Amino acid sequence: MILIGELSLWVALLMATWGTTVGFAGGYYKRPELIASAERASYATFGFLLLAALGLWTALLHSDFSFRYVASYTSANLPSVYKATAFWAGQSGSLLLWAFILSAYSAIAVWTNRSRNRELMPYVTATLAAITLFFVLTLCFGSNPYERLDWIPPDGTGLNPQLQNPGMAIHPPNLYLGYIGTAIPFAFAIAALITRRLDAGWLAAVRRWTLVSWFFNTTGIILGMWWAYVELGWGGYWAWDPVENASFLPWLVNTAFLHSIMVQEKRGMLRKWNVTLVVSAFLLAILGTFITRSGVISSVHSFAQSNVGYWFLGFLVISIAVTAYLVATRLNDLEAKAELESLVSREASFLFNNLLLVGIAFAVLWGTLFPILSEAVTNNKITVGPPFFNKVNVPLGLALLALTGIGPLIAWRRASAENLKRQFTGPLLAGITVGAALFASGMRGFGALVAYTLCGFVTGTIIQEFWKGVGARHRMYGENPAMALVRLVARNRRRYGGYIVHVGIVVLFAAFAGLAFKEEFDVTLKGGESYEAKDPYGNDWRFVSQGVSRYDELNRQTTAVLLDAFRNGKRVGVIKTEKRQYMDSRGVPTFQPATEVGIKEGIREDVYVVLAGVIGEDTAEMRITFNPLVWWVWYGGMIMAVGGLIVMWPQAERRRAQAGYSTVLQPAEQTA
Amino acid sequence: MTNAMMSRRRFFTASAAGVATLTIARVASAQEGEQQVNTGAANAPMEADRYKPVRLAAKGSPVMSQAQRDELEHHLHCQCGCNLDVYTCRTTDFSCQVSPAMHGDVMALVAGGYSAPEIIAAFKNVYGDRVLMAPPTSGFDIAAWITPFVAIIAGIALVLVVLRRLRAPALAPAMTSPVTDATPDEQARLDALVRSDDR
Numbered sequence: 001m002i003l004i005g006e007l008s009l010w011v012a013l014l015m016a017t018w019g020t021t022v023g024f025a026g027g028y029y030k031r032p033e034l035i036a037s038a039e040r041a042s043y044a045t046f047g048f049l050l051l052a053a054l055g056l057w058t059a060l061l062h063s064d065f066s067f068r069y070v071a072s073y074t075s076a077n078l079p080s081v082y083k084a085t086a087f088w089a090g091q092s093g094s095l096l097l098w099a100f101i102l103s104a105y106s107a108i109a110v111w112t113n114r115s116r117n118r119e120l121m122p123y124v125t126a127t128l129a130a131i132t133l134f135f136v137l138t139l140c141f142g143s144n145p146y147e148r149l150d151w152i153p154p155d156g157t158g159l160n161p162q163l164q165n166p167g168m169a170i171h172p173p174n175l176y177l178g179y180i181g182t183a184i185p186f187a188f189a190i191a192a193l194i195t196r197r198l199d200a201g202w203l204a205a206v207r208r209w210t211l212v213s214w215f216f217n218t219t220g221i222i223l224g225m226w227w228a229y230v231e232l233g234w235g236g237y238w239a240w241d242p243v244e245n246a247s248f249l250p251w252l253v254n255t256a257f258l259h260s261i262m263v264q265e266k267r268g269m270l271r272k273w274n275v276t277l278v279v280s281a282f283l284l285a286i287l288g289t290f291i292t293r294s295g296v297i298s299s300v301h302s303f304a305q306s307n308v309g310y311w312f313l314g315f316l317v318i319s320i321a322v323t324a325y326l327v328a329t330r331l332n333d334l335e336a337k338a339e340l341e342s343l344v345s346r347e348a349s350f351l352f353n354n355l356l357l358v359g360i361a362f363a364v365l366w367g368t369l370f371p372i373l374s375e376a377v378t379n380n381k382i383t384v385g386p387p388f389f390n391k392v393n394v395p396l397g398l399a400l401l402a403l404t405g406i407g408p409l410i411a412w413r414r415a416s417a418e419n420l421k422r423q424f425t426g427p428l429l430a431g432i433t434v435g436a437a438l439f440a441s442g443m444r445g446f447g448a449l450v451a452y453t454l455c456g457f458v459t460g461t462i463i464q465e466f467w468k469g470v471g472a473r474h475r476m477y478g479e480n481p482a483m484a485l486v487r488l489v490a491r492n493r494r495r496y497g498g499y500i501v502h503v504g505i506v507v508l509f510a511a512f513a514g515l516a517f518k519e520e521f522d523v524t525l526k527g528g529e530s531y532e533a534k535d536p537y538g539n540d541w542r543f544v545s546q547g548v549s550r551y552d553e554l555n556r557q558t559t560a561v562l563l564d565a566f567r568n569g570k571r572v573g574v575i576k577t578e579k580r581q582y583m584d585s586r587g588v589p590t591f592q593p594a595t596e597v598g599i600k601e602g603i604r605e606d607v608y609v610v611l612a613g614v615i616g617e618d619t620a621e622m623r624i625t626f627n628p629l630v631w632w633v634w635y636g637g638m639i640m641a642v643g644g645l646i647v648m649w650p651q652a653e654r655r656r657a658q659a660g661y662s663t664v665l666q667p668a669e670q671t672a
Numbered sequence: 673m674t675n676a677m678m679s680r681r682r683f684f685t686a687s688a689a690g691v692a693t694l695t696i697a698r699v700a701s702a703q704e705g706e707q708q709v710n711t712g713a714a715n716a717p718m719e720a721d722r723y724k725p726v727r728l729a730a731k732g733s734p735v736m737s738q739a740q741r742d743e744l745e746h747h748l749h750c751q752c753g754c755n756l757d758v759y760t761c762r763t764t765d766f767s768c769q770v771s772p773a774m775h776g777d778v779m780a781l782v783a784g785g786y787s788a789p790e791i792i793a794a795f796k797n798v799y800g801d802r803v804l805m806a807p808p809t810s811g812f813d814i815a816a817w818i819t820p821f822v823a824i825i826a827g828i829a830l831v832l833v834v835l836r837r838l839r840a841p842a843l844a845p846a847m848t849s850p851v852t853d854a855t856p857d858e859q860a861r862l863d864a865l866v867r868s869d870d871r
Contacts, residue, residue, distance in 0.1 A: 356824075367820075374807065595764070
């Protein structure tokens with residue numbers, strides 16, 4: 001299987017080359033047999049990359065240390081699940097995963113469009129094959145997971161302890177699914193630009209793929225935040241690290257596109273802008289990959305430095321050049337087909353929403369790359385860390401939150417003063433009530449108060465929208481509220497699924513604002529000693545050390561401290577924090593000691609305990625942190641994922657016909 | 673005219689791509705050799721020579737609380753090779769030798785009666801701007817702070833211009849009625865339905 005996998009990688013290289021060549025040739029000369037061959041090559045590339053992936057998995061699970069990759073990222077005593085996840089622990093394995101997912105996406109895109117978008121598909125197939133070709137070329141000649149060692153070591157180096165976590169089993173594949181998902185809309189955009197078929201047709205084809213990308217990007221980012229929180233031990237979940245930023249950029253641009261696409265669908269406007277967003281999302285994904293893999297910017301998540309970064313830089317430059325040329329030469333085909341009726345309209349609010357999303361993306365990109373620019377200009381190394389990103393992005397984020405509440409309240413085309421008054425009264429009252437209540441209860445942080453007031457406003461907007469919809473169904477069909485709610489969402493998944501995503505955003509912002517009330521304590525305790533502290537809610541906590549224990553586990557030596565936790569005199573449980581020294585199968589330490597955080601989770605706050613060190617036999621140094629509302633981040637992420645799934649779920653066309661849409665709307669205005 | 677504009681656009685695109693490539697390649701090339709496997713703070717290289725003592729003679733009694741000291745350490749970049757600030761690194765990465773040493777210097781300066789700006793200035797004198805967690809607000813680096821807001825303001829201006837351009841000359845209904853055989857009453861009901869559902 002391993003040999004088959006190794007050979008399959010090279011055959012995939014040939015298939016991708018063939019698919020690229022005959023795809024473009026078939027599209028240009030309009031030769032059906034070449035087009036069909038390119039599509040078959042797409043399926044074949046997927047098949048061979050699947051074999052290549054299975055081969056690497058076999059080598060990892062069988063601890064075949066003759067392969068450099070297996071020896072570098074696993075050891076004989078590594079649990080099997082982490083041997084499997086070591087597939088994406090290193091440079092070449094993760095590149096193979098990327099190429100494999102891309103080929104799977106490509107095959108699905110070709111299959112689902114076998115009788116649709118036929119004018120576009122030759123170029124879509126060829127563009128996807130070209131991107132796959134780049135990845136397989138990089139794998140074969142830049143970073144090959146099947147590279148063999150001159151000798152076979154008795155054991156491997158082992159997997160970085162921080163990657164031995166369930167979060168790392170699912171976070172990277174999710175993120176890759178999101179990253180790579182941007183390639184399909186990019187390919188459709190390139191095809192539409194080449195063929196000059198820039199009507200709403202290609203947008204309908206890419207909208208669902210953008211949603212797929214957005215969905216996995218969202219879940220990938222949230223899972224990454226969870227992993228950072230439970231594994232890295234610094235008490236937070238987002239540090240504005242360059243690699244974190246790189247994952248955030250395509251998400252921002254995809255989110256902007258998912259809003260602005262509605263303006264083009266309904267009004268025929270923002271055509272240039274939408275093309276720009278679609279291609280930008282993909283280019284930012286490639287830029288993020290370059291940042292991660294080049295070592296050009298220091299990051300805690302970086303892969304080992306290699307020349308692969310330069311491959312990505314070259315690919316990025318070529319992609320930008322090709323895209324810029326195509327967009328520049330098709331500007332006339334991208335003129336708006338409608339006029340704006342009023343500045344106070346849904347489409348105008350979407351423009352400002354896009355401005356903020358892209359503005360945040362620019363600020364993040366600028367801050368991430370600025371150390372390079374500064375060093376090039378001043379020859380002076382600087383750091384751009386959380387203080388910069390927080391200062392720049394917090395006001396922009398709050399403005400975006402406000403627009404999340406404002407947008408749905410304004411009608412398309414033109415909103416009258418009466419309409420605005422009727423729509424805004426309830427949500428504004430909700431926001432003011434929340435802000436006033438929190439101020440009265442003693443909250444004083446200005447930023448947090450603004451954030452919670454806006455959360456109240458947006459929640460008011462969403463509730464009002466659901467309330468009106470449910471009320472309308474109740475009046476029209478006599479349905480009870482629960483049935484009316486279910487059918488309301490089911491009949492217009494896109495709109496109400498979007499509102500559910502907005503609920504997730506509100507919950508996330510509430511969680512972010514809660515960080516302002518975080519409290520930390522450095523504690524030193526002997527066995528039997530206790531420490532008392534007050535949490536941000538005013539509760540009295542007492543932590544009693546049960547002492548230090550040391551024991552061996554499967555592939556590590558563990559030093560653990562148990563704390564009995566009491567809140568307001570009532571025992572609430574035990575918190576265990578550990579320091580682990582990982583060993584290979586011969587008992588040789590493999591990495592620096594790693595810390596396992598002890599967390600007492602709760603809906604209101606987490607108690608987060610990190611073992612700093614042990615003095616003598618029984619004295620532990622710890623940091624205890626009260627982290628308010630952290631679980632709201634995970635809940636917010638889950639709500640966003642559910643909303644995303646509802647939006648993505650296919651809507652039967654017959655329902656639209658029954659509602660009378662298709663008889664009045666022009667084809668370009670119909671929603672996908 | 674259109675061709676000339678396109679040429680200019682192509683020229684600027686090509687120039688920007690070239691400059692970006694050269695800049696990144698130059699910096700990447702300069703950094704080659706000093707980059708190391710950096711898979712996490714716990715495994716970052718801990719070179720003792722990255723630490724430089726920051727010492728000043730005591731001038732009085734402490735003027736900062738422990739909370740203020742911890743906050744100050746959030747603004748100092750640990751020099752061990754990680755991406756963390758001194759406070760986070762010393763309370764997270766317990767194999768790091770640099771952040772405890774830098775913390776020791778902060779403690780000594782706090783005990784010597786120095787304020788937060790004075791301590792930051794002392795660290796800057798020894799390590800340079802790289803010891804700060806955010807770009808300085810002077811010289812070229814002030815561009816880091818200004819540019820995002822300038823871009824947003826320019827974006828707002830652009831959006832307003834675009835909105836004005838897209839706006840119909842007269843505020844008559846811009847949507848022309850599609851050709852249907854619906855009666856005026858049916859058309860009105862249909863229009864109301866579409867408007868309410870489109871919101």
